[in-house]
Amino acid sequence: MNLQSEIPLDYMIVLSTIVFFVGLLGVIIRRNLISMLMGVELMLNAVNINFVAFNHYLFPHRLEGHFFALIVMAIAAAEAAIAIALIINIYRQFATVNVDDVDELKY
Amino acid sequence: MNWSVISSMRLEVLLTIMVLYQLIADLSEKESKRSVINFTIFFFAVITITGWLPSTNANLFGSMYIQDELRVLLKNILNVSTLIVLLQSTGWLNKSGNQSKTGAFYLLIFSTLMGMYFMISAGDFLMLYLGLELATLPLTILAAFDKGIRRSAEAGIKLLMSSAVSSAVLLFGLSLMYGVYGTLHFSEMALLTDVSTVSILALIFFIAGLGFKLSLVPFHLWTADVYEGAPLPITSYFSVVSKGAALFTLMLVLYRIFGHQSKEWTLTAYFLAISSMVIGNLFALRQKNLKRFMAFSSITQAGFMMLGFVNSGALGMTTVIYFMLIYSLSNLAVFGVLSIAVNATGKENMDDFKGFYSTNPRLSLILLLALFSLAGIPPVAGFFGKFFLFTAAASKGMYVLVFIAVINATVSLYYYLLVVKAMFIDKQDKPIPYLSTSWYEKAAFSICFSGIMMIGFISAIYNYVMKVVG
Amino acid sequence: MNPLLLLLLIPLLTVIGIALAKGTKQVRLISAIGMSAQLLFAFVLLFLFYKERNTGNAEDMLFVSSTMWYESFNIQLKFGVDGISVSMILLTAIVTFAGIFASWQVESLSKEFFISLVILATGVFGFFISLDLFTMFLFYEMAVIPMYLLIGIWGSGPKEYSAMKLTLMLMGGSALLLVGLLGIYMNSAPDGGQLTFDLTEIAKVHIPLAAQLFFFPFTFIGFGILGALFPFHTWSPDGHASAPTAVSMLHAGVLMKLGGYGCFRVAMYLLPEAAHELAWIFIILTSISVVYGAFGAIWQKDLKYINAYSSVSHCGLVLFALLMMNETATTGAILQMISHGLMTALFFALIGMIYGRTHTRMINEMGGLMKVIPFLSVVYVIAGLASLGLPGLSGFVAEMTIFVGSFQHSDTFHRVATIVACSSIVITAVYILRVVGTLLLGPITNNHYLELKDAQWFEKLSTVTLVSAIAIIGLTPFWLSDLIREPLAHMIQNLTNL
Amino acid sequence: MDYSYTLLILLLPFLLFLFIGLVGNKMKPQLSGVLGTTGLLVITVLSYFTAFNYFTNRTGEAFKATEAFQFLWLQFTDKLIIHLGILLDPLSVMMLVVITTVSLMVHIYSMGYMKGEVGFARYYAFLSLFTFSMLGLVLATNIFQMYIFWELVGVSSYLLIGFYYERPSAVAAAKKAFIVTRFADLGFLIGILILSFYTNTFDFNLLTSVEGPAIAQPTTAVFMGLSVTTWAMLLIFMGGAGKSAMFPLHIWLPDAMEGPTPVSALIHAATMVVAGVYLVARLFPIYHFTSSDSLDVIMYVGSFTSLFAAVIACTQLDIKRVLAFSTLSQIGYMMVALGVSGYGTEGLGYMASLFHLFTHAFFKALLFLGAGSVIHAVHSNLMTEMGGLKKYMPITHITFLIACLTIAGIPPLSGFFSKDEILVAAFEHNKIVFAVQYLVAGLTAFYMFRLYFNIFWNNSREYHHTPHESPASMTIPLILLAVASIFSGFVPFHDLVTTDGLPLQTEFHAMIAVPSVAIAVVGIIFSAMLYFRKNSKPESIANSLSGIYTFVYHKFYIDEVYLFITHNIIFQFISRPVSWFDRHIVDGTMNLIGNTTVFFSGAIKRMQSGHVQWYIWYFTSGALLLVLLILYLN
C-alpha cells in the first residue's frame, strides 16, 4: 500500500523529531545507565524513521535511506552490546548503575 | 576485484589481515605475547612504509570508496602516529597485568584505525558514518581497558554514552541531508549548490558530531575524563590519531562537499575556535594531573586548528594538515615521556615531575622541546605550524580572531612553562629515579624528535602538503 | 658565502662544542673561545663594511643574500646589514663577550647555562641581520624564550615569579607584534601582486593609511614592551632583580635594544604615515617614562632595581628620540642604545660581582667599598659617570645628540617634550651620586668587608672590555655616529616626505 | 704667527691625568707629585710664551681672535657641529695665564701640604684632570666644547671635594656641589639648545660677531614678555651662576671647603668659580646687543650676592668659610661690573670685571694658601682656636697681611685698582648698586681683618704642640703669589682685555677712589678695635643683636630650605609616590590580568562536573545554540 497520498511527509518528520528529542530527554533525566541506553535507542530509531520516510516519499528510485536504516540498526545492536558490557563492568566496579555515582573524574 | 583495486586499497587489506592475525594469535595459547608484539610492530611498520609507496587514484564500490593522493597522505600521517603509539605502548603491554590484553588491544586498535581509513576515504556518508562508528565503539572498550580500575571503567561508560548521543545527533543531521539532497554520495552532493535552512541545520549537526571526536568546545566534555581514566597509550591514541582522523574527515567533507556553504561553516569554525581556545586554556591552567592537563591542551590545540577552517581556501586546508602533522609528533613526544614515567612509577602529577631534569636529562629535554613546539616557540616546528595557521586566518582579514588566538597562545605558554618549571627549576628530595627506555621507545622518540626539529626548517614538507592539497 | 652567516654559524658551533664539552672548565673555555671569535668577527665585519663602502657600493644594505624558503608565503632567508645593524652587532658581540666572563663562576649546570646564553645571543644576532619579517620574528622569540630558564634556574629571589612574568609579558608583546606583522604582510601588495615579508620590498610600497593606523600600535607596542615602554615596563625591574649577572647584562644590554631597533626598523619605517599620525601619543608616553623611570630609581634600595628603573628611563629616551623622526635624533637614539647597552651591562656585571662578595644588594646595608675593593668601585664610579652623561664617556655623546636633534624639531610640542626629557639628566645625577655616595664612599659599615678580595682576572677582563668600549665611543664618537647616520639619510627621507 | 703648539697646553695635563691615574698607585707618591708639577711648569711656560706672543704682536688696531687649531669631534646636523679646538683671544689668553699660574702654585704648595696623605697620586691625577678641563673650558672655540669642559670641571671639582671620601661630610659636600651645579647646567644646556636652534651655530666667533646670526637677526619670538634670546641668555647665565655660586645657587660653595685647602684655593677661589664670569664675558656681545634685560638681572644678582655674602662672612668662625664667602662677594663684584658694562668705549665694566678676576685670582689664592698653612700648623679650621700666630709663622703672617690689604683695596696693591674700576663703572651706570658695592667694600675690609687679627694677633694661647712655619714648598708659593698680588695691579689691562679688542681710555677718578679707600680703612680700624686684643666687645655686640646674629650665622637658613625642597618635596612627594604607583598600580594591573584569568578558570570548573548527563546536555544544547546563532541570529 502507499501512504504518500494519505499522510503528508511532514507528519513523519514531526513524529521522528518528537521521538528523537524524547529519547534525548530520557538520556538526560534518567539516572539509570540502562534507561539512558534505552533513550539512545529511541534516538536512533527516530533517525531511522527519517531515513525510511524520505526514501519512501521523495526518492523511491533508490534504496539509500533503506540501507542506511539497516546499517544503523546493525550498529545500534553493536552499540547496545558494548554498552551492556560496559554497564556490567561499571556494576562490578561501583556496585551500582546509577550514573550520578560514576563521577570520580571531574574538574 | 583486479590487482589495481587491491593496490589502491592495500592499506585496508593489510590491516584486515592484521586484525585477523590478532584474532588467531589471541586464540592460540602457544604463541608468546612478546613475539606477538614484535611481529605486530614489524608488520605495522611494513604497512606504514607501504603507505608511502606510489598509489593510483581510485573510485571503487560505486564511488563509496575514494582513494587519491591527499587521502593517502592523510592516512600515512595517521599511520605514522599509530606506529609511534604502538612503539610507546610496548612498555605498557609488557607490564605484568597487561600481558593477557595484547591480542584484544591490537585487534581493537587496528579495527579503529580501519574505521578511520574508511572515514577518510569514504565516498558517501554511509561509509563515513560506518567508519566513524568503527573508529568510536572499539575505543570505548579501549578506554575501559584497565580492568579492575574504577576510573578506567568510568571513562569507558562516559565515552560510550556521550558518543552514542553525538552519533545520534550526527545521524539526525545526515538524515536531513538525505532529505534535502536526495542522496548521500559525495560525488553527487558536490554538484548540488542550493543552501537552505535545513541543510545548514544538518551541516551543523554533522559538525557537532565530528566536533565531538575532535573535542571542540562545547562538544568536548568527555575529553578530560576519558583521557584521565583511559590507559596511557589509549589516551595518546585518542589525542592524536582519533582526533586527527576526525579533523581530516571534517576537513574533506567541508572543503570538498560543502564548499558552497563555506560562509556558514567558516562562521561556525569562528565560534568553535574561540570557545575551544578560551575554555581549553582556562581549564588547562588549573590542572595538576598531566594526562588531564594534556586533554585540555589538546582541546586548545583543536581550537587553533579551527583557525585554519576559517580560511575556506586551499591555504586553510594545507595549514591545517601541516599543523596536525606537527601537533601529532609533539603530542606523541609528550605522551611518550609520560608513558615511560607512568609505567615505571605510576606517577602522573605535575608535582611528581619536580627535579625530573636532574635524574632524566634526555627525557626532560625531549619534553621541553615538545612543549615548546605545542606552545609555538621557535625554532621548533610548532612555531611554523601556528604561524601559518594565523596567516591563513589573517588572509581572510580575521585579525580579531588572530588576536584572540595569539593571546591564547601566550596563555597556553604559561601552563606549558609550568611543566618546564616543575622539571627544570623546582626541586624535591625524592625525584623520579632514572628511567631506562627500551629500543622501541627510543625509536619512537627519534621519530618525534627529528620531526619536531626538522619539519619547520624543511619547507619541502609544507610544499608537498600544498601540492597534494592542490 | 655570505659573511653574515658566520654570525649565526659561530654561536651554533659554540653550542655544539659546549654540548660535547666535559666539565665546567672545558665549557667555560669553549664558550669563551666562541664568543671571542664572534667579537673578533664583529670587528672584521666592521672593516669589511667600510671596505665595501669605500669601493663605492652605495646600496642601503650590504652583504645581502637571499634564498627562498617558503615559496608560497614568499618567506626568504634574507640577510644583510647597514651601518645601524653593524653597530648593533658590535654591541651584541662586546656585551656577550663580557657576559661570558662575568658569569665565569657559574658552577651549577654550567653547561646548560652557557648553552642557553649562547642561544640567546644567536637569536639576537639573527634578529639584527635578518631583512625578512618572518625570520626577524623567529629570531626575536628565539632570543626571548631562553630568558625563562636562565632566570628561573640560575636566578635569585622570587625567580619563578619574575621569570614567568617577564616571559609572559614579552611573549604578550610578541603576540601583539605577530598581529602587526601579519597585517603588514597582508597589505604588502596593495595593488595586487605577490605578498612579501621582505623589509626592503615592503618599504617601497605604500601601505593604505587605514591599515597603517590599525597595525602601527600593534607593532610599535609589541616591540615597545621589550623596549620597556611605559606602562609596559614592569617586567623589567623584577626580571632584572632576579636574573643572574650575565643574563641581566645581555637582557638589559642587548635584548632591550631589539625593542628600539624593531620599533624603528619595522614599525616606523614600514608604517611611516601612521607613525606621523600617532607619534604624539607615544612621545607623551616616552617622555613620561624618561622622567618617571629616573624618579622611580631615586627611591629604590636594591641596586638592581635602581638600574632597572634607570634602564626604563634611558630606553624611554631611545624611543623618544626615534619618534622625533629626524636624522640627528635618530642617530642619537641608536647611539643611546649602544651606550646604554654597554653602560647597563657594565652596571649589572659590577652589581653581580659586588653581590657575589657582600651577598646583599641593598645599598643601605653596604658602605665604604671603595676602600676594600677599589678596582670594582672605581669602575662603578666610571659607569655611574657614564650614565649621568659625563663628557668623554659614551652617555654624553648619545644624550646630547638626542637633545640637540629633538630640539631641531620645528614643532613646539616636540621641543617642550625635549626640555622635559632633558630634566632627566639632573635626576639621574641625583640617584647615581646617591648610590656612589652610600655604597662606595664613606666609612666601612661592616667589618668583615675588610676581608673582601678585589676583582679577579676574568672580572677585570669583562669590566675593562666594557669600560674601554664606553671610553672609546665617548672620546671619538665621530666614526660611530657617521656609521649610523649614513643609512639613516634616506630612511628618514622615506619617513618624512610622504 | 703659528699657535698650533698650544695643543700641548691641552694635551699635556690630560696625558698626565691618564698616566698618573692609571699607574700612579704603582710608583712612589712623591714621583707622581713631581711629575705633575713639572708637567704643569712646562704648561705655564708655554702659556706665558703664548701670552707674550699674543699681546706683543697685535695685528693692526684690535686683537684678532685666532683659532690656533681645531678638529671635528661630532656632527649633529650639517650646521651644528662640535669642534674641539683652541681659541686664542685676549680673554682666553688672560685666563690661560691666571689658571696656569695659580695651578702651578697649588701644585708646588701641595707637595708640602699633602705630604704623606693616602692617595697622593690620586690627588695629583685629579689636579691634572682639573687643569686640563679648566684650560679646555677657557680655550673653547664653541659653546658646546665649553659645555663639555664645563661638565668635566664640575666632575673634577666633585672628585677633589670628595677627596677624603671616608669622611661623610666630604662625600655629602661633593654630592651637593655636583648636583647643584648640575641643576644649573641643565639651564645652560637648554639655553644652548634654544640659542643654537635660532642661530644654527655653536661657534663663538659667529655668535659674538656683531653681524653674526645671534645679534644681526635677533629673534622676534616672545615668551612671557621676554624675547626668546633673552630667555636663552638667562638660562645660560643660570649655568654661569651655578658654577660661580651666585645667589641662590651659592649653597654648595661653603660646603666645598671640605676639600683639601689647596684645592679650595685653586678651584673654589681662583679659577673654576669665576667660570661663570668668564662665560658671561665670553658671550658679552650677545648679552649687550640682544638682551639688556638679562644684563640687568646679572647686575642685581651679582650685587645682592656680594652684599649677602659679605654679611655672612662677618659672622663665620671657620676661616675657610670666611674666605669662601668673601669669594662669593668678590665674584658678585665681577658680575656687577659685567652687568653695568657697555660695549666698545662704554666697556669699562667689562674690562674692570676681568681685571678684578685677574687680580682676585692671585690674592684669593694667596689667602687660601695662607689659611692652609695656618691650618696645617694648628690642625684646626676655627679661628677661635687660633691667635697670636705671628711669632710662630712670620712668612705666612706677612703674606697673609699683604693679601688682606689687597682685598681691602688699599693702594697701591692690585686689589685697589680693579675694585676702583668696578666702582667707577657702577657709579656711572646705577647709583643704588654703586652704594651697595661701596658698603660691601667696607664690610670686606672689616671681615678680612677680623680674620687676620683673630689668627695672628689676639690672645696668644698655648698650643699642645707649638705651631711652626710651613716648609719651603709651601712658603715659596705664598711669597710668589704675594708678589703677584702686589704688582698685578700695574698690568696695563685696559689696553689688553676689552669688549672689542681695542684699547680703552680710562682715567683716574679721585672722587671715587678716595672714599673707597677711606671706607676700607674704617673697616680695618673697626675690626682692629674689636679683635686686635682679646676683649668682650664682639660677644656683647653679638648678644645685643643675637636674633639677627644667629640668623646671619646660619647663612639665612638657605641650606635648610634646600634640604626641605630636596628631601621632602622630591624624595617624599615625588619619587616615593612614583615608585609606589609603579609597584602597585602599573604592576598591579599586570598581575590583576593574570589573577582574573585564574579566577575565571576556577569559576567555570563546575562545567566539568563529572556527570555524563550534563556533558550530553552541554553537547546538545551547544549544537542547538550554534544552529540558533548561525541560522537566526545573523
Next chain:
Amino acid sequence: MTGPKIIFYILAASIVVFSILSVTSRRILRAAIFLLFVLVAMAGLYYMLNFQFLAAVQLILYAGGIVVLIIFSILLTSQINSKLDRPKMSHLIAGVVTAVGGIVLAAITILQYTFHPTTESPIGTDMRTIGIQLLDTQVTGYALPFEVISILLLAALVGSIFIARKHNT
C-alpha cells in the same frame, strides 16, 4: 478517513506515547516493555512504507535482540520491583527545556522547507532487489558497508567479551 490513515495515527500515537512513557516510567522493567512497544510500532510503520524487510529486521534485531539484552542486563543489575528514584529537578528542567526547544527549533526549520521529490521512477523493494544491491559492488551496491560492518561487529564482539568476562584471567 481511510484505513491506512487510521492505522498510521494509531501507530504514531502509540510510538509517541510509549516512548514518552518509557523515558518517564519509574519501573525500569516497564520502561523496557514500553520501549519494546515503540519498536514494534515502528516495525509496523516500516511495513506500511513497503519496507517489509526492514520491518522484519526491526522486529528480529530490536524486539528480539536488543530489548532482550536490555532486560537481561536489568535483571542482572537491579531488582525488578525496585522503583527508580525520580529525576533531579535540575536535570528535569534542563532536559525538558532542551528537548522542547530542540523539537521547536528542528520542527520549525524543517517544516518551513519544501522537499523536492525525485522524478525518476520508483524501484521495487522486494527481497530480490534488496538482496542483489546488498552484495553488489557497483553503484547502488552495498557490498563494502556490508564487509565493514562485519569487522565492526567482530570488534564489538571481542571487545564486549573482553570487558564482560571476569578480569582475573
